[in-house]
Amino acid sequence: METTAFQKIHTKVNHITKATCSLHADGVGYEEMATVNGRLAQVVKIQGDLVTLQIFSGTEGIPTNAEVVFLGHAPKLPVSDELSGRFFNAYGQPIDGGPEVDGKTVEIGGPSVNPVRRKQPSELIATGIAGIDLNNTIVTGQKIPFFADPDQPYNQVMAMVALRAKTDKIILGGMGLTNDDYLFFKNIFENAGALDRIISFVNTTEDPPVERLLVPDMALTAAEYFAAEKNQDVLVLLTDMTLYADALSIVSNRMDQIPSKDSMPGSLYSDLARLYEKAVQFPKGGSITIIAVTTLSGGDITHAIPDNTGYITEGQLFVRRDTDIGKVIIDPFRSLSRLKQLVIGKKTREDHPQVMNAAIRLYADAANAKTKLENGFDLTDYDERTMKFAKEYSDKLLAIDINIEIDEMLNTAWELLNKYFSVAEIGIKSELVEKYGKRKDN
Amino acid sequence: MSTKGKVGGIIANLVIIEVDGPVSQNEICYIKMSGVELMAEVIRIGGNNAYVQVFESTRGLKPGTEVEFTGHMLEATLGPGILSKNFDGLQHDLDKMEGIFLKKGDYTPALEDDKLWEFKPIAKKDDAVFPGSWLGEVKENWIPHKIMVPFKFEGTFTIKSIAEQGEYKINDTIAVLINTNNNEVPVSMVQKWPVKIPIKAYKEKPRPFVLMETGIRVIDSLNPIVEGGTGFIPGPFGTGKTVLQHALSKQADADMIIIAACGERANEVVEIFAEFPKLDDSRTGRKLIERTTIIANTSNMPVAAREASVYTAMTIAEYYRAMGLKVLLLADSTSRWAQALREMSNRMEELPGPDAYPMDLPAIISNFYARAGFVYLNNGKTGAVTFIGTVSPAGGNLKEPVSESTKKAARCFYALSQDRADSKRYPAIDAVDSYSKYIEYPEFQEFIRENISPDWIDDIMLAKNILIRGNEAYEQINILGDDGVPIDYHQIFWKSEVIDFVILQQDAFDKIDASTSIKRQQYMMNKVLDVYRTNLKFETFEEVNPYFKRIINIFKQMNYSEFKSEKFNKFEKELQDIINERILIED
Numbered sequence A: 001m002e003t004t005a006f007q008k009i010h011t012k013v014n015h016i017t018k019a020t021c022s023l024h025a026d027g028v029g030y031e032e033m034a035t036v037n038g039r040l041a042q043v044v045k046i047q048g049d050l051v052t053l054q055i056f057s058g059t060e061g062i063p064t065n066a067e068v069v070f071l072g073h074a075p076k077l078p079v080s081d082e083l084s085g086r087f088f089n090a091y092g093q094p095i096d097g098g099p100e101v102d103g104k105t106v107e108i109g110g111p112s113v114n115p116v117r118r119k120q121p122s123e124l125i126a127t128g129i130a131g132i133d134l135n136n137t138i139v140t141g142q143k144i145p146f147f148a149d150p151d152q153p154y155n156q157v158m159a160m161v162a163l164r165a166k167t168d169k170i171i172l173g174g175m176g177l178t179n180d181d182y183l184f185f186k187n188i189f190e191n192a193g194a195l196d197r198i199i200s201f202v203n204t205t206e207d208p209p210v211e212r213l214l215v216p217d218m219a220l221t222a223a224e225y226f227a228a229e230k231n232q233d234v235l236v237l238l239t240d241m242t243l244y245a246d247a248l249s250i251v252s253n254r255m256d257q258i259p260s261k262d263s264m265p266g267s268l269y270s271d272l273a274r275l276y277e278k279a280v281q282f283p284k285g286g287s288i289t290i291i292a293v294t295t296l297s298g299g300d301i302t303h304a305i306p307d308n309t310g311y312i313t314e315g316q317l318f319v320r321r322d323t324d325i326g327k328v329i330i331d332p333f334r335s336l337s338r339l340k341q342l343v344i345g346k347k348t349r350e351d352h353p354q355v356m357n358a359a360i361r362l363y364a365d366a367a368n369a370k371t372k373l374e375n376g377f378d379l380t381d382y383d384e385r386t387m388k389f390a391k392e393y394s395d396k397l398l399a400i401d402i403n404i405e406i407d408e409m410l411n412t413a414w415e416l417l418n419k420y421f422s423v424a425e426i427g428i429k430s431e432l433v434e435k436y437g438k439r440k441d442n
Numbered sequence B: 001m002s003t004k005g006k007v008g009g010i011i012a013n014l015v016i017i018e019v020d021g022p023v024s025q026n027e028i029c030y031i032k033m034s035g036v037e038l039m040a041e042v043i044r045i046g047g048n049n050a051y052v053q054v055f056e057s058t059r060g061l062k063p064g065t066e067v068e069f070t071g072h073m074l075e076a077t078l079g080p081g082i083l084s085k086n087f088d089g090l091q092h093d094l095d096k097m098e099g100i101f102l103k104k105g106d107y108t109p110a111l112e113d114d115k116l117w118e119f120k121p122i123a124k125k126d127d128a129v130f131p132g133s134w135l136g137e138v139k140e141n142w143i144p145h146k147i148m149v150p151f152k153f154e155g156t157f158t159i160k161s162i163a164e165q166g167e168y169k170i171n172d173t174i175a176v177l178i179n180t181n182n183n184e185v186p187v188s189m190v191q192k193w194p195v196k197i198p199i200k201a202y203k204e205k206p207r208p209f210v211l212m213e214t215g216i217r218v219i220d221s222l223n224p225i226v227e228g229g230t231g232f233i234p235g236p237f238g239t240g241k242t243v244l245q246h247a248l249s250k251q252a253d254a255d256m257i258i259i260a261a262c263g264e265r266a267n268e269v270v271e272i273f274a275e276f277p278k279l280d281d282s283r284t285g286r287k288l289i290e291r292t293t294i295i296a297n298t299s300n301m302p303v304a305a306r307e308a309s310v311y312t313a314m315t316i317a318e319y320y321r322a323m324g325l326k327v328l329l330l331a332d333s334t335s336r337w338a339q340a341l342r343e344m345s346n347r348m349e350e351l352p353g354p355d356a357y358p359m360d361l362p363a364i365i366s367n368f369y370a371r372a373g374f375v376y377l378n379n380g381k382t383g384a385v386t387f388i389g390t391v392s393p394a395g396g397n398l399k400e401p402v403s404e405s406t407k408k409a410a411r412c413f414y415a416l417s418q419d420r421a422d423s424k425r426y427p428a429i430d431a432v433d434s435y436s437k438y439i440e441y442p443e444f445q446e447f448i449r450e451n452i453s454p455d456w457i458d459d460i461m462l463a464k465n466i467l468i469r470g471n472e473a474y475e476q477i478n479i480l481g482d483d484g485v486p487i488d489y490h491q492i493f494w495k496s497e498v499i500d501f502v503i504l505q506q507d508a509f510d511k512i513d514a515s516t517s518i519k520r521q522q523y524m525m526n527k528v529l530d531v532y533r534t535n536l537k538f539e540t541f542e543e544v545n546p547y548f549k550r551i552i553n554i555f556k557q558m559n560y561s562e563f564k565s566e567k568f569n570k571f572e573k574e575l576q577d578i579i580n581e582r583i584l585i586e587d
């Protein structure tokens, strides 16, 4: 993105706000990139010959005689196999000391896949975590975020899932990562010996927040190259999308747009959907799966960011600490994988859907029993059993430190169901009880 | 000469154009970028400036770019070939587009100009006809697709000539009409109609009264909808709006289904693409896709076209209604359409209404719902457009503009509850909060008495009552404790649970349970009410829960079995045995 000789240099800036500056210029295209005293900027508004530029790193110190150069294109990324194993900033520039990437350049934020050309996702991604594989099975081409309070180990869980998933590429889009978390990802990828199939685009807390807005598009553009052109299965990790949305609100606020709920821009849904919908299964092989993180504040999923996210993504994995067992679990109530239907009972054992639902229903009964107990009432025998079941279920299946095969998860679930409940209480189709239940009363 | 203009300003997909002649509100124009033309719609006019919303990304667009106005509003193309198609929000055929990625300005035609259709005349020479009159028909899949006098025509005409039975292309002239001024007007098999204007080619629109079977028990048995009725499904994310709409699209008793995927997930449409060609339509023995048209404007497709997509879908629905068909239109989600309006309104810096939505949102929504309905056509035949939309309330709170406006417009309310979804009680429709206003219509009640059963409406009321009393009993038990209430309370609660588990809950993913015929629904409702009416005897409250668990379990096994099959009968007998256990004690 260097200045070349024939480019016109403008030196008269009319207006400067916290995030933008405006100047008179001709022949400028919408969303075109520019530099303002060397800082990268993008066209966000054109009124006649008055062009408004958003300066990603902010306008501090920008003078009215700043040198403005229009670059003639939207933000771009060079793509080729050379991306593998590299670390980049939000602009796609190397930050690992390595050379520039040689490859064809493509504009980021490109067109959408024609829905009739998509293939229905159908390949299960096994993670070994029963809270995911058993209750919220994920598949290639899916988009799903972790919902977690900031004090939960979501980045650790996400890295673990990424490394266990059998994918060709892992692309990390880090937004507002703390330096510690950045180093954590770097180390864990290196130690796993997986660096050559990992590509990272990182904006840390030390970088200007508005720069973050480029990160997901960079990561997804790289993903599209490997998935659409090389038919690879690509897993994109986006953390933390809440910080991305915060950056959106900063920009819209500085541009005097009317905020809607929780001071988020009215276009939040469309802005997030544009990114998440890049998840796709291509017809000739190749897929993009997106696993994201949306941090919550005090577990509140009605806030505009998690709320809009939930309306867009194909489920969510709710991470919380279960104080009864002192472990972090994937909460079966608030979690959901909308694509699990495509694989459970089909690619997995036929009793999977019913066993999963039965266990969760009984877990819900345990929650009711617990409320009863807290309100000072006596528990029935059934209540007692559900509570014991819930504790063991949480420990042996919901905890994130589990790493077992899906058949084993199902067997474990049956063991617990059999240990505590009668056939009628389980309420599973009788054929399945006979075939997989291994019950003494059958 | 058509009006021309030049791009003056660009703010995302709002473009301001300086025009050199007359333009009208909602007129379509094309912005001529080098190599591609971007379609746009006028949404405001001020002096020489037309504000247009572009149905594409405006990346790279430069001021000074030339614009050509078309002189007409956004129009749907209506003719044989619409069934089984996958359109985008502007009715471009998605299958005709090349490549995996959507390309800007790739505007494919809605219908096929070259395809031959077997035309059979219905009207004859010298007949007097008017807009909407049936001139002839062609077989489109299994539907007798009527070729009508174009809706845009005005007044009465006489048929000068009409084509003989034979094969014709859509643009061939199949009739020549003479108007009152003695001018000849040719008619082909295709016509255009502006999507934002309702098609009114009918004689009368009475209150709807004919039950539309959906196979979904909590709807048919507790909150029934009618042919030509309106309903909406609000619910927080993940509570089952889309699954419910998909179930409706598979099972509902309609001649044609139009699915408008409006600003939601692409993979959900892909599910329909993948499944419908394989699934059987039990009514016709053909595949479901043969009665279905999909309008896909998913969340990653141009935002401005979201609004257009629901209007395109409604216009197609009205067109088929004018042929005397029962059309079911489903839109998921109408909130996305409202949000698209909000985005544009904000960009134009209009004075915002509640939650920054445009002030006229309630009017827009109610006008749209008003286009549904049951009609008597001019030839005495009937047709219907039933409309059911989902609503995605922010934070799951129904006190927001889209939910509130829709509640005023729609007659059926299917409230999805987070609690029910959390405890996997699907479909998560809260049967007590939900309602169908049609139950109160005397003409509907009469229809039910004559066609279903004289007791049906009373049974619905009773079932709802039991559910309400069950809730109350449950609350009492929670406040006073299991042994702080009479044993009867436990029984009342568990009898309502029987209705919940057996009638309300339904496994959308089980082959048999997914769809229940009205006959079977009635049968099961009677069984459940029998249990309710039976006075069962319990010594302690601890006996109640395990006993009803057994009853529910057997009932569920019945739901999973083919109606009146050997297995079904066996479970039914077991059920009777269990019930007898408790009646015997009484003696």
Ligand SMILES: Nc1ncnc2c1ncn2[C@@H]1O[C@H](COP(=O)(O)OP(=O)(O)O)[C@@H](O)[C@H]1O
Pocket: A336, A337, A338, A339, A341, B235, B236, B237, B238, B239, B240, B241, B242, B243, B244, B426, B427, B428, B506, B507, B508, B509
């Ligand atoms: N009737 C049902 N039977 C079984 N599961 C259901 C049912 N309805 C919804 N679900 C579950 O809930 C998930 C979310 O449903 P969906 O209709 O996509 O929600 P919404 O459209 O309200 O966000 C589904 O993927 C499925 O797992």
Ligand SMILES: [Mg+2]
Pocket: B241, B242, B243, B264, B332
């Ligand atoms: Mg949905």
